[in-house]
Amino acid sequence: MDLFSELNDRLLFAVPKKGRLHEVCLGFLQGADIQFHRKPRHDIALVKNHPIALVFLPAADIAKYVGGGRVDLGITGQDIIAESGFDAEADPPSPIDGQPRIRELMPLDFGKCRLMIQTPIKSGINNVEDLIGKRIVTSFEGLSKRFFRRLEAEVHGSTATAGSGPPTCNTTNDASTSAPLQTSVEFVSGSVEAACALGLADGIVDLVESGETMRAAGLQAIATVIESQAVLIANPRTRFPELVTKIQSRIEGHIASRKYMYISYNVERALLDQAKTITPGRQAPTINALIDDAWVAVSVMVPTNDVAEVMDQLKLIGATDILVFGISNCRV
Numbered sequence: 001m002d003l004f005s006e007l008n009d010r011l012l013f014a015v016p017k018k019g020r021l022h023e024v025c026l027g028f029l030q031g032a033d034i035q036f037h038r039k040p041r042h043d044i045a046l047v048k049n050h051p052i053a054l055v056f057l058p059a060a061d062i063a064k065y066v067g068g069g070r071v072d073l074g075i076t077g078q079d080i081i082a083e084s085g086f087d088a089e090a091d092p093p094s095p096i097d098g099q100p101r102i103r104e105l106m107p108l109d110f111g112k113c114r115l116m117i118q119t120p121i122k123s124g125i126n127n128v129e130d131l132i133g134k135r136i137v138t139s140f141e142g143l144s145k146r147f148f149r150r151l152e153a154e155v156h157g158s159t160a161t162a163g164s165g166p167p168t169c170n171t172t173n174d175a176s177t178s179a180p181l182q183t184s185v186e187f188v189s190g191s192v193e194a195a196c197a198l199g200l201a202d203g204i205v206d207l208v209e210s211g212e213t214m215r216a217a218g219l220q221a222i223a224t225v226i227e228s229q230a231v232l233i234a235n236p237r238t239r240f241p242e243l244v245t246k247i248q249s250r251i252e253g254h255i256a257s258r259k260y261m262y263i264s265y266n267v268e269r270a271l272l273d274q275a276k277t278i279t280p281g282r283q284a285p286t287i288n289a290l291i292d293d294a295w296v297a298v299s300v301m302v303p304t305n306d307v308a309e310v311m312d313q314l315k316l317i318g319a320t321d322i323l324v325f326g327i328s329n330c331r332v
């Protein structure tokens, strides 16, 4: 059977093929026991143990494929969904079946960043209002136009219908729904931070995480357009709703397993109340009797970030044999 007919009977799951989100996504696939072999230079891989085909796409395109109904499931950034125009603000649910074109199933707790308006520190431009009528360069053309259209409407009381209308991806000025944009918004595909130094822009709109790239370019952030993280998204009209739910649940398990560690320790029965305060667990700790009746063994899940502090506190109350285990997967 050729690849195209194979795909007909499979859920299509889009995964970023490179960039910031790629590696972590591979970990998610492994954590969800989605087994595949990707041949060199192939962007489609059939999954061995589920009726799924993985489609490796640029993160920036995944929202378009899911929103357009071509792909059932995907991982991408919320910034990309908003830029594609398939977010709830730009593209409300269908009046026919009440469904959005993209459903955000869950945040994935990585790829966290902010899309920010940035200006050269030396420019003296510290307010977004001062950028109205000036030149903006960005890879997020749709969102930047939405932002400045709304800002111009607020500042000048223009007749623009800020934030309304169909997806604005790749739009120039949507003259039917809004006044012409005074601020120039120009697209570049990368290295956006260089635009001001090269005389192309008065300000840029780009992603900031640590702020290192921004500072290295002599820029400062003066406003946030949106906050973003990676999310699992689905086409609500997928032919494989049960499989979508199954993968979601497995990925949830994988995320929870990264968030928690499993601790086991022994403590004097008389100190159990104190121990429970230190390690309350998600519902309650498991307590097992020991041959020595004066002592008990406690097993409990602890948030990964708290493990060191919890171990210190347990030691202080006299707990012994404190062991910490990683959780390879779980359902909580």
Ligand SMILES: Nc1ncnc2c1ncn2[C@@H]1O[C@H](COP(=O)(O)OP(=O)(O)OP(=O)(O)O)[C@@H](O)[C@H]1O
Residues within 6 Å of the ligand: 018, 019, 020, 021, 058, 059, 060, 076, 077, 078, 079, 080, 110, 111, 112, 113, 207, 208, 209, 210, 228, 229, 230
């Ligand atoms: N510095 C960052 N910190 C956290 N998340 C980020 C950061 N930069 C980008 N992202 C997230 O990753 C998504 C993809 O960005 P990335 O720059 O990796 O795209 P790409 O164009 O596919 O890759 P590349 O830049 O390698 O060509 C962004 O839309 C955003 O959601």
Ligand SMILES: O=P(O)(O)OC[C@H]1O[C@H](OP(=O)(O)OP(=O)(O)O)[C@H](O)[C@@H]1O
Residues within 6 Å of the ligand: 020, 190, 191, 192, 193, 206, 207, 208, 209, 210, 211, 212, 213, 214
């Ligand atoms: O605040 P920071 O931690 O410095 O991260 C921000 C940078 O990360 C992203 O670019 P990336 O490094 O992915 O490369 P790109 O410019 O090629 O997209 C983004 O476009 C910024 O340039």
